[in-house]
Amino acid sequence: MYKNGMDFPNEGFVQNTIESYFDKKGFIKESISYTDYAGVNTETREKWRVEAKGLTGNVGLDFRTGLGQLIQRMDDPNANYGIAIPNIPSYLRQVEQIKPWVREKFQLHILVINEDGVVYHLKPNKPLIGE
Numbered sequence: 331m332y333k334n335g336m337d338f339p340n341e342g343f344v345q346n347t348i349e350s351y352f353d354k355k356g357f358i359k360e361s362i363s364y365t366d367y368a369g370v371n372t373e374t375r376e377k378w379r380v381e382a383k384g385l386t387g388n389v390g391l392d393f394r395t396g397l398g399q400l401i402q403r404m405d406d407p408n409a410n411y412g413i414a415i416p417n418i419p420s421y422l423r424q425v426e427q428i429k430p431w432v433r434e435k436f437q438l439h440i441l442v443i444n445e446d447g448v449v450y451h452l453k454p455n456k457p458l459i460g461e
Contacts, residue, residue, distance in 0.1 A: 334384060338445045339416030341384030348380055348414045348441060351449045364403050367414075377409035380441065384416055393424040401436065412439030417450070430457055 336342035348367050349359065357369035357378065367380040381396040383389075396413045404411055415421040425440055432438070433454045440452035452458065 334386070338443075339385040339418050341382055341386075344384050344414050344416055344443050345382040347443045347447050347449060348382055350447070351441075352378060364399075375408075377406060378412065379403070379406070379409050380412045380414050382414045383421070385418060385420070389420040390424060393421060397428075397438075400438070404436075410439055411437065412441050414441040414443060414449075417442045417444045425452070426458060 334340040334342070336346065345366055352367065352369045353359070355371065356373060357371050357376075360368040360370055362368040362379070365379045366382040367378065370377045379400070381400050383392050383396045386392050393413070393415070400411050400413060415425070422442070425442075428438070433440070437454045439454060442450040442452065444450070
């Protein structure tokens with residue numbers, strides 16, 4: 331299913347980690363064909379839509395594609411939208427290029443996945459380290 335496999339830092343690993351992360355937080359996965367992860371918490375009614383990306387030959391292009399996919403599909407003003415990436419320098423450099431006001435304006439969440447499966451959630455209104 332995943333061209334580069336299920337190991338870190340590939341998309342399969344990122345996808346599985348995100349699904350597990352939200353599952354442990356009480357989210358029920360929704361079937362929405364245009365997104366890598368869609369879920370709702372039945373108690374809080376919180377909704378998430380996440381695009382997952384992994385290491386490829388052109389990280390910059392893939393990251394920008396993920397952002398475009400998210401923005402084009404922002405159809406629910408009550409949902410949280412995020413991009414999930416592996417914690418590797420090439421992806422972190424891409425995140426650093428997004429201005430803080432842009433992340434806040436679009437309410438863009440960044441979910442950084444470590445090799446051990448820990449998810450670091452960078453909220454839209456929080457600065458990156460060093461900003």
